[in-house]
Amino acid sequence: MSVSKSSDTPLGDDEIDELADLVDLIDERTDLPLSLEGMDGFLVALACSPRAIPPEEYFPVLLDRDGGLEAVFENESDAARFLSLFTRRRNEIARALAAPIEDLTDPRALSPLIMDWNGLLAELPAAEAGQLKAAGIPPYAQLWAAGFLLAVEHWENDWRLPADSKDEAFVDEALDPFYVLAVSPDELSPEERAIRREDHVALALWGVYELREFWLDRGQAPHV
Numbered sequence: 001m002s003v004s005k006s007s008d009t010p011l012g013d014d015e016i017d018e019l020a021d022l023v024d025l026i027d028e029r030t031d032l033p034l035s036l037e038g039m040d041g042f043l044v045a046l047a048c049s050p051r052a053i054p055p056e057e058y059f060p061v062l063l064d065r066d067g068g069l070e071a072v073f074e075n076e077s078d079a080a081r082f083l084s085l086f087t088r089r090r091n092e093i094a095r096a097l098a099a100p101i102e103d104l105t106d107p108r109a110l111s112p113l114i115m116d117w118n119g120l121l122a123e124l125p126a127a128e129a130g131q132l133k134a135a136g137i138p139p140y141a142q143l144w145a146a147g148f149l150l151a152v153e154h155w156e157n158d159w160r161l162p163a164d165s166k167d168e169a170f171v172d173e174a175l176d177p178f179y180v181l182a183v184s185p186d187e188l189s190p191e192e193r194a195i196r197r198e199d200h201v202a203l204a205l206w207g208v209y210e211l212r213e214f215w216l217d218r219g220q221a222p223h224v
Contacts, residue, residue: 005084007087009088011085011088011089015085019082019085022081025072026072036115037112037144040112040144041143042062045149045150045151047212048215049151049152049155051220058151061150097110110208145180152178170214174214177200178207181197
């Protein structure tokens with residue numbers, strides 16, 4: 001039986017696995033592919049967006065349907081548990097982005113929930129690993145970046161700067177690592193492929209911190 005915890009309590013490893021299972025249930029019942037990694041990227045985008053997006057706006061986008069959580073969960077306990085874990089992860093991301101860090105290795109820094117597919121393959125029996133490879137596995141952090149961009153592109157009007165703004169290049173530069181991670185590696189330039197995907201993720205994370213500060217400086221509300 002799950003014990004209720006404060007909404008400010010970070011998720012433990014077992015709770016992350018539980019949240020992943022609940023996300024898989026949503027994925028089975030909606031037309032829009034959803035993963036824990038993609039949802040985490042979506043939450044990160046909400047945390048550094050130009051305005052605070054309320055649940056009644058973001059859940060229909062994330063879940064690809066109206067009607068709230070009750071529309072995708074068959075019982076109230078699953079919906080309540082998902083909302084509890086989801087809220088704690090959302091708050092955890094917000095705290096990480098508000099922390100004054102100088103290094104991504106700082107324990108307070110944002111640590112995205114990105115699947116280590118190669119690590120998983122190494123732990124599986126050869127037959128299962130072969131089946132998973134045959135089914136196709138996404139490049140490292142592709143789902144995370146795609147989830148982030150889902151939010152950015154859905155609320156593109158919020159992200160759009162005035163035509164005469166000198167800051168457009170800054171915002172584009174901060175978002176560029178996400179577009180690099182989201183596309184097929186075959187579409188990248190030789191220079192982009194020469195950089196490790198983990199380094200593109202690091203650039204994306206610093207971009208998130210910079211975007212949050214940018215919107216704050218403009219007097220807007222980039223928190224969830």
